Amino acid sequence: MTLGATGDGGTRTSTVTVGGEATLPFLQFEGAMPLKPAVAAEIVDIYPEDWSPALLAVWGDEARDPAAWAAKAVAAGAELLALKLRGCHPDQGDHGPAEAVAAVKAVLGAVGVPLIVYGPGVADKDNEVLVAVAEATKGERIALANCTDKNYRTIVAGALGNGHVVVGQTPIDVNLAKQLNILISDMGLSLDRVLLDPTTGALGYGIEYSYSVMERLRLAALMGDSMTQQPMICTVGEESWRQKESRSPDGVPPEWGDFATRAVIWEIATAVTLLQSGADIVVLRHPAAIDRVKQAIDELMTGAVPEALAVSSPAV
């Protein structure tokens, strides 16, 4: 499936196409994996004060302006962006549809990569702002998120009428994922316009559930079950940076090691594990993780060992 459009109302300068696997992740010796998984950067419409200090430090003042942040994230290597409309949350600004559309347009104007737009995560508000965004960006083929069993009618209708795609999210369960896909396709949205978010558990906080559910979904897809054949997206950054391991520079055991290193490795390890269980898009937060995970994907796809990663005879 493709995100972003360069014509017919789309103003993107690049698009992202994922999926098409005929085998388990990266096992190209036995089946095709024509497209590499993509790396998205998460940005927020308002300054995310509660984010880990490691993230706020690295994004700097750009995090106060979605357009500037978007440009910095693309410069950091993001192949697409995930814009979270947190400012629309009733507790965090309660922005209306007009402000949501303005934020999305600002980002679209600042960068040429495709966009995933996340509502604030409150059902009524999601419907209100995502529909407005969908209409105001007709033809851009953005991904509207999240589409759940509670709001799928509204979100799918917004995607159908305006040439967008949706992210269908279900809580770590193969059957619930299939069920939502059936509901979505029953509304007439073709299944190549659906990304599947099986819900991400971070390293140490349920990653094994995501790992196994994603493997089961991908195995079912390879067996021909069309309701599990959608590319999968994992919100790795949001989950891994929520944990104490990534948020607390002080007051933690010394065995946890250097904060900055540990926090970034937490995100990288979560991403690499889920890429191996079938993720097609990983949404990340830290530029160093974006860089490292992209290198890992390139290496998994091509077998090339980048110079910087070359096996050394390291000193300890």
Add this chain to the structure above:
Amino acid sequence: MALSGLQIYKLLPQTNCKECGFPTCLAFAMKLAQKGTELAKCPYVTDETRVALDAAAAPPIRLVTVGTGERAFAVGNETVLFRHEKTFVHQTALLVRVHDDDADLVEAAKLAAGYAVERVGMTLTLDGLVIENRSGAAATFAKAVAAVHEACPGAPLVLKSDDPAAIEGALGVVGAERPLIHAATAANWQAMAALATKHTCPLAIRADSLDGLAELSAQVTGAGVEDLVVDPATQGLRDGLALATLLRRLALKKNLRALGYPIIAFAGREAVEGEAVLATAAIAKYASIVVLDHIDPALFYPLITLRQNIYTDPQKPIQVEPKLYQVGVPTADSPLLITTNFSLTYFSVSGEVESSGKPCWLLVADADGQSVLTSWAAGKFDALKIAKTVKDSGVEQQLSHHKLIIPGHVASLSGECEEELPGWEIMVGPRDAVDIPSYLKTVWSPS
């Protein structure tokens, strides 16, 4: 792969002599297939049959033990490709490599061997050390091995050198400690196999192709070595994943004995983040031993956590200890929530409470490690259990209020809970953890 009764029958004399105590050879075969009797009861069984049955009874991936005593680790014996099929059984051993010509050798070894961290109530450690003969000198190697062994008593060791003379010298020091010898190659396998046999040590075989590994495996097992570890000698992520997957499949699905051994992977890279990538990939897919080069707790801790996660038995969910937890620094006016001791439930709830920014008391009931809905349906999370948990916890003394927030999924229990907990007000929280922050913000008030 176990044989069926009929397959075993074909290997028996088929004379129905009854000397085994069974009326027919077929009945004996059927009992053998169920592991209800022993082949030795048949006096006429041929050596050929004995070998075939022994081979069929052996696990498809051999269990190999490295080290001796309390800290010894065992790897192998895996029976599935995907953990959801059953479970992975012997967790990846995480080792750290040190070099015999390093001035800080002993210090580095001590740091790695002594590393321990607490997680979900368990103390987790690394599993041992790889000592590499980087100097190329046998004497230096033996001295280094002796120094490390003395500084880190009991830590399982891998002796890494392609030079049999260096290995021989080191085995003179630690030969009784069951170190893993790394590695036999096409060039040195005779000498390495002889050393492994002499000291009864496990032996790693290294080749850069499956064919090469299979050939070496046949050679060293022919020379009498049984406990092997395979090193596919890959350096990139893609080939490492491909070879590890193929090795696991050949062992499990094709019953290829020659490659049915645990895999060792070297994850060392210049940058610690790059090393994290390789080690993560190896833990997620099929490496039984992962060797690290960076001595860095910021690397150890995430990898130890990942290993614990991946090797959790999916049929036995991890439980958290049922007790009163503090999220943030709660006061007497802070909300009290109750949930069950299924780890994912606990982590979801505590994560959302934490992200709400409101300190809370979180009471975790013993519901046999099941989620709220499952344990409620099974009668393990009812009003009596909730009341008992509240009373036993002593939380009452900590609070200025008598309000308990129960999960939205068990809203129907609120009346019964009020009966069981006189004087308490039962508040019904949201059904999903994700709605907890807004609930705490809009609904909660201590007065």
